Amino acid sequence: MTDDAPDAAVLLVVDDAAVRAELRERLDGEDGFVPRVGPAAAPFDADFDVCLLDAAGLRAHADALAAVRATTRAYLPAVLVVPADAGDPEETLAALGEAGEAVDDLLAHPAGGPALERRLRSLARAKRRSAEAAAGRDRLRRLVRYLPDAVFRCREGTVTYANPVAESLLGAEPTGLAGRSFASLVPPVDRDAVTSALACAADTGRGGPVETVLARSVARDADGGVADDRDGADAADAVGTARERPASVPVEVTAIDVGDGEVQVLARDLRERREREDRLALYRRAMDEATVGITIADHTDDDEVLVYANNEFKRLTGLSGDELLGRNPRFLQTDATDVEPVARLRRAIDAGEEASVVLLNRRADGRTWYNALDVSPITDADGTVTHYLGFQRDVSERVTRDQRLTVLDRVLRHNIRNRLNVVLGYTDHIEEVLAAVDGADADPGIDVDAVRADADHVRKAAADALALSDSARRFREDVVDADRPDPVDAAAVVEEAVTRVLEGAPPRTSGSRCPTRPSSSPARRRCRSSPRSC
Incomplete structure (x- = not known):
């Protein structure tokens, strides 16, 4: 054997003591062999690479050899040793009858030169490769058994094996699908496509995928009616069962040729994917039809371009999706846009934070509008910001109203200040007159009518100031406070x-x-x- 190959265990089930001793002595003298003499009563335990038997040993233990071979899927080679005085090896093998069917090779004893060692090494390698292949098949069977998708093994379109997921998916009893045509598990409208996929897999190695449905206890035809091979009470039972659980499961079928005339069919349950797609479609419709502008920008892109814009944002900007997507929304700003909120927005985005700003934007027709923009980061499973979600609203009327309020407030304060200055002037004059009247050197020629006139001016100016104050209060109640939402408990x-x-x-x-x-x-x-x- 090679340096890295394990020693070959050779089991000697040879009734002739002299031949057995010669074989054991010869193998003991060769590197890479471990000879072992099997017990007379129960010589086999499958812990060997090659078994050497003579005719008497084979007759006595043929059944035991067959039994140990049945316990393992690995190849266990058996070699018939025929001594020179026993006659022709082929005639000896033929004389063994059914027992001779267990023999894989013949060996004339004594074998000349290194022929024995070569043949034993070759058989030992074949046994180990067979064991490795059997282990691989076992791993594959376990993989198929516990695969989360339904797996069917078919030969000429007929199911020969179905894993537990397939049985559960179809509500079938264990092994209850074997012997059924795979095409019978799908609605008639899809049977030609599924049959073609299986045939394509047999010819080219792969067929599909085909989207169809797997019927559970009852199949449905293209018009939604019941299609079942059973009739009478059995069909009624099938329909009753279908009412209690889903009659069919949407799947994606892919057929793969696995050799030996068999095709493996993988049926992937599409229910979760369909539900996820339906939810995403609902979210997309909700965003598309929202009454607030919604955008999504790719934060992983150096220019942070838009990858989504809903209908309201298109209406706000007067631009189509082709004109918006793939561009940074900064192109909507104008030369008059305030740089401070733009810088504040940039700092928040660079820091991966939320931000709320009002920006002056320009529509496609050249008109400007004030955009109340709220942005929020979207992160992946690792917490890395990948996109930014933006909400935009046209607040031009609010901004214009605020600007007018500012002007009005300035005018009101100016007018009130002027009126009150008049009040203060007349008040000073009245106080001077009254002080003169009360003084010892009062001027008896004081013009009382003039004092009364001054008082009238004071009253009028005060009334004007109060009127302005009331006007400002009513304006705020009618315009500003009316625009605020009512308190919500x-x-x-x-x-x-x-x-x-x-x-x-x-x-x-x-x-x-x-x-x-x-x-x-x-x-x-x-x-x-x-x-x-x-």
Whole structure:
């Protein structure tokens, strides 16, 4: 044997003591062999690489050899040793009858030269390779058995094996699928495509994938009707079973040729994928149809380009998806855009944080609008920011109103200040007159009518100032305060929601802490937490 190969265990089941002793002595003298003489009663335990038997040993232990071979899928070579005085080896083998069928090779004794060693080494290698192949098949069987997908083994379109997942998927008893046509497990409308996939796998090695459904206890035809080989009471039972559990399971079928005329069919359950796709489609529709602009920017891209823009954002900008996607939204800014909120937004994004700013943007038709932008980072499983989610709202009216309020406030304060200065001037004059009247050197020629006139001016100026103050108050009530949302009793809302959830949940300990005073949330915060409230 080679230096890295294990020694070959040679079992001697030779009834002729002289031949047995000669073989043992010869193998003891050769490197790479470990001869062992089997017990007379039970010589076989499968712990050998090659078995040497003479005719008497084979007749006595042929059944034992067959039994030990049945316990292992590995190849256990048996060599018939025929002494020279026993006659022709082939005639000796033929005389053994059925017992001779266990023989894999013949060896004339004594063998000349190194022929014995070569043949024994060759048989030992074949046995080890067979054992390795059997171990590989066992691993493959375990893999197929515990694979999360359904696996069927088919020969000429007929199921010869189905793993437990396939049996569970179809609601079948163990081994209950063997012998059925695989095409009968799918609706008639898909049978041609599935049959073609199996045939393609047999011809080219692979067929499919084909999306279809696997019928459970009852198949459905293309029109949704029941299609079953059984009739009468059996068919009624099948229909009743179908009402209690899903009649079919959507799958993706792929057929692979595994040799020896067999095709392995892998059926991947599509229910979770379909549900996930449906949820994603729902989320996409919700985002597309939201009344607030929504964008997603790729943070892994150096220019952080847009990869998604919903319909409302397209309406706000007057641009199509082709004009928006693949570009950084900074191109919407104008020369008049305030640099401070832009810089604040940039710092937040670089730090992977949220930000809320108002930016002056330009539409496709050249008109400007004020964009209330909220951005939030989106992270992957490792916590790395990969995208940024943006919410945009047109707040041009609010900004314009705030600007007008600022101007109005400045005008009001200017006018009131002027009126009050008049009041103060006339008040000083009245005080001077009154001081003169009360003094010892009072001028008896004081113009009382003039004093009264001054007092009238004071009253008028004060009334004007009060009127302006009332006008400002009414304007704020009508324009500013009316635009604010009414207070919402958050405690009542949360308690009602918790009560509804707990009514349908199993008993458990739960609690909530709510504020005792009503509270309201700005529209921008509501949009971030619940797009439907926008």
